Amino acid sequence: MTQNILLLPGDGIGPEIMAQAVRVLERLKSDGLDIAWDNALIGGCAVDATGVPFPQETQDKALAADAVLLAAVGGPQYDVLPREQRPERGLLAIRKVMNVFSNLRPALVYPELVEASTLKPEVISGLDIIIVRELVGDIYFGEPRGIEMRDTEFGNERVGYNTMVYSESEIRRIAHSAFKTAQKRAKKLCSVDKMNVLEATQLWRDVVIEVSAEYPDVELSHMLVDNAAMQLVRNPKQFDVMVTGNMFGDILSDAASMLTGSIGMLPSASLDANGKGLYEPIHGSAPDIAGKNLANPLAMILSVAMMLRHSLNQVAAADRVDSAVKQVLAQGYRTGDIMTEGGKKVGTVEMGDAVLAVL
Amino acid sequence: MTQNILLLPGDGIGPEIMAQAVRVLERLKSDGLDIAWDNALIGGCAVDATGVPFPQETQDKALAADAVLLAAVGGPQYDVLPREQRPERGLLAIRKVMNVFSNLRPALVYPELVEASTLKPEVISGLDIIIVRELVGDIYFGEPRGIEMRDTEFGNERVGYNTMVYSESEIRRIAHSAFKTAQKRAKKLCSVDKMNVLEATQLWRDVVIEVSAEYPDVELSHMLVDNAAMQLVRNPKQFDVMVTGNMFGDILSDAASMLTGSIGMLPSASLDANGKGLYEPIHGSAPDIAGKNLANPLAMILSVAMMLRHSLNQVAAADRVDSAVKQVLAQGYRTGDIMTEGGKKVGTVEMGDAVLAVL
Ligand SMILES: CC(C)[C@H](C(=O)O)[C@@H](O)C(=O)O
Ligand SMILES: CC(C)[C@H](C(=O)O)[C@@H](O)C(=O)O
Numbered sequence: 001m002t003q004n005i006l007l008l009p010g011d012g013i014g015p016e017i018m019a020q021a022v023r024v025l026e027r028l029k030s031d032g033l034d035i036a037w038d039n040a041l042i043g044g045c046a047v048d049a050t051g052v053p054f055p056q057e058t059q060d061k062a063l064a065a066d067a068v069l070l071a072a073v074g075g076p077q078y079d080v081l082p083r084e085q086r087p088e089r090g091l092l093a094i095r096k097v098m099n100v101f102s103n104l105r106p107a108l109v110y111p112e113l114v115e116a117s118t119l120k121p122e123v124i125s126g127l128d129i130i131i132v133r134e135l136v137g138d139i140y141f142g143e144p145r146g147i148e149m150r151d152t153e154f155g156n157e158r159v160g161y162n163t164m165v166y167s168e169s170e171i172r173r174i175a176h177s178a179f180k181t182a183q184k185r186a187k188k189l190c191s192v193d194k195m196n197v198l199e200a201t202q203l204w205r206d207v208v209i210e211v212s213a214e215y216p217d218v219e220l221s222h223m224l225v226d227n228a229a230m231q232l233v234r235n236p237k238q239f240d241v242m243v244t245g246n247m248f249g250d251i252l253s254d255a256a257s258m259l260t261g262s263i264g265m266l267p268s269a270s271l272d273a274n275g276k277g278l279y280e281p282i283h284g285s286a287p288d289i290a291g292k293n294l295a296n297p298l299a300m301i302l303s304v305a306m307m308l309r310h311s312l313n314q315v316a317a318a319d320r321v322d323s324a325v326k327q328v329l330a331q332g333y334r335t336g337d338i339m340t341e342g343g344k345k346v347g348t349v350e351m352g353d354a355v356l357a358v359l
Numbered sequence: 360m361t362q363n364i365l366l367l368p369g370d371g372i373g374p375e376i377m378a379q380a381v382r383v384l385e386r387l388k389s390d391g392l393d394i395a396w397d398n399a400l401i402g403g404c405a406v407d408a409t410g411v412p413f414p415q416e417t418q419d420k421a422l423a424a425d426a427v428l429l430a431a432v433g434g435p436q437y438d439v440l441p442r443e444q445r446p447e448r449g450l451l452a453i454r455k456v457m458n459v460f461s462n463l464r465p466a467l468v469y470p471e472l473v474e475a476s477t478l479k480p481e482v483i484s485g486l487d488i489i490i491v492r493e494l495v496g497d498i499y500f501g502e503p504r505g506i507e508m509r510d511t512e513f514g515n516e517r518v519g520y521n522t523m524v525y526s527e528s529e530i531r532r533i534a535h536s537a538f539k540t541a542q543k544r545a546k547k548l549c550s551v552d553k554m555n556v557l558e559a560t561q562l563w564r565d566v567v568i569e570v571s572a573e574y575p576d577v578e579l580s581h582m583l584v585d586n587a588a589m590q591l592v593r594n595p596k597q598f599d600v601m602v603t604g605n606m607f608g609d610i611l612s613d614a615a616s617m618l619t620g621s622i623g624m625l626p627s628a629s630l631d632a633n634g635k636g637l638y639e640p641i642h643g644s645a646p647d648i649a650g651k652n653l654a655n656p657l658a659m660i661l662s663v664a665m666m667l668r669h670s671l672n673q674v675a676a677a678d679r680v681d682s683a684v685k686q687v688l689a690q691g692y693r694t695g696d697i698m699t700e701g702g703k704k705v706g707t708v709e710m711g712d713a714v715l716a717v718l
């Protein structure tokens with residue numbers, strides 16, 4: 001049966017890097033993989049065309065597809081729009097609609113790119129962490145929220161508020177996802193919370209401990225979020241899999257990816273309960289280099305590999321793409337963001353060429 | 360008029376490092392500084408003695424004092440206590456009672472200790488950031504909060520929730536404190552929020568922009584918290600002063616201090632509207648090395664300097680203490696945590712001796 005992929009090129013460098021991912025899909029298809037794809041709008045380009053960042057048509061197509069591949073959204077021209085029209089609203093909406101609660105964000109250092117990091121080689125060489133971030137709950141979506149006039153101890157004034165909230169079912173399902181991820185790796189899971197201050201994360205810790213009974217083979221530890229931020233800088237290799245809520249995950253996963261020094265290399269997967277997913281590079285839309293053939297397409301191509309692995313169940317094809325990326329790095333091809341001494345500097349398309357050549 | 364200091368040695372290594380700070384105070388006093396001090400209990404030692412982590416007597420003394428010097432609280436034996444009795448409750452309570460809303464946390468790299476960092480020397484040498492963290496508001500203290508049974512989409516189950524909340528007056532006063540801090544330095548202020556998702560931080564950004572009109576000499580920028588976590592790793596020297604809320608500040612300031620590689624060197628100040636303050640090292644109570652004469656007393660001694668500067672208005676004495684610490688580093692004295700090649704390894708007391716010798 002043909003598996004259907006929805007492509008969302010989005011804004012900035014999005015279309016350019018998506019074009020290279022499509023070349024990879026075309027090759028896999030011509031080699032016999034039974035896939036088909038369609039395009040839709042999200043983010044700023046969707047606002048330009050339809051007035052909203054996540055049009056109904058995109059929503060319908062995303063729900064009908066077997067997997068969704070997203071490049072990047074956003075740009076300075078959209079920052080002046082009212083909140084509901086901003087590109088990132090489209091991102092939050094598609095996550096919620098697809099119910100992709102489990103966001104897997106690897107922070108992986110390729111041997112060839114050790115020098116790209118601001119951290120000392122011995123601290124990050126061989127680094128291989130996955131952060132499992134809960135993606136459809138927490139203070140991102142919690143109600144009540146807003147800005148309103150209130151009588152406070154200081155008088156009548158504006159007050160802004162949001163609600164951090166987790167139910168035990170929400171915590172349980174992300175915990176299962178994290179334990180299962182750890183089982184396939186070094187079997188170490190560190191759950192991050194702020195239980196000494198926040199009740200919502202006290203429940204988080206309690207439920208993670210309850211779920212751990214089903215995974216006796218995984219070594220579970222707990223860390224406070226401030227300490228986790230420190231430990232990522234001090235000794236990131238102590239971690240295998242980390243699991244945390246949406247807000248803490250946003251911060252820690254960005255810090256973790258920057259440890260590698262090459263965020264142009266990092267893909268991500270966001271999965272629902274059935275393994276259907278949304279795949280995207282962790283980098284942004286980089287409007288400053290858009291349209292200049294400068295962007296690194298490898299995170300986008302690695303997102304294709306994650307999609308093949310996690311949603312389409314095409315492990316061999318996923319391995320093939322992953323190893324093609326490793327080979328082009330070994331051959332010395334580098335876009336500007338990962339340029340190292342002696343590397344062959346190439347643009348977006350040429351990097352795509354290099355991947356296609358070894359595929 | 361005699362200025363009165365309340366000393367809170369607390370738990371773990373607290374009493375040991377406080378003892379060295381007291382030697383510095385004694386020297387300053389014998390050299391003519393008109394100060395006096397008293398002791399009180401906070402944290403685990405207070406629970407042991409009185410059943411609560413912040414006894415009424417400590418509260419009365421803290422409110423009566425001109426400044427409070429705190430070493431550290433907490434230890435594994437207290438983690439089993441009910442929430443209200445945990446040592447960190449004492450810390451949160453004293454901050455709230457003293458209304459020390461402005462927490463100044465410097466992340467400073469001493470030239471002698473550049474190698475202690477996990478980051479490359481060129482990335483952090485000369486690093487000198489101050490993070491201004493709001494300390495008595497936000498989700499730390501927001502109501503409603505708790506864990507309760509609710510009917511959710513998943514059924515009747517436990518739900519944990521907290522409230523992130525800021526009023527414009529709370530934001531305004533911390534913004535003023537941050538702009539004033541920046542004015543005394545390189546005049547660059549970066550305000551950190553998550554305005555693309557959280558209304559509470561949209562108000563934060565709005566009010567910071569309003570306040571900025573009064574500080575035309577300070578260059579204001581804004582950064583999303585996830586990007587700030589990245590930028591601290593990528594290029595921390597781009598920052599001068601950063602200002603953010605209590606929760607984000609907890610995470611970012613710990614990450615920033617770990618960039619220096621020597622958290623045993625970092626003091627902090629928490630100030631109220633009148634400059635009265637609570638001073639403490641940013642490191643914890645380190646129960647594993649307590650009582651072994653291994654702890655680094657320099658962050659505690661530098662907290663004395665901050666206290667002299669910010670609350671007691673004794674700038675000359677503050678400079679004298681700061682420069683004594685610089686001298687002992689230049690002389691090669693090192694506790695274990697900051698040991699470098701060729702350094703003279705010393706214990707807590709010997710490091711105190713060295714400081715006293717140059718004072
Ligand atoms: C754009 C923004 C809403 C989003 C988030 O905060 O989740 C982004 O930072 C991310 O991590 O994917
Ligand atoms: C101990 C804890 C409550 C405290 C905080 O979160 O504020 C600590 O992490 C700090 O930063 O001083």
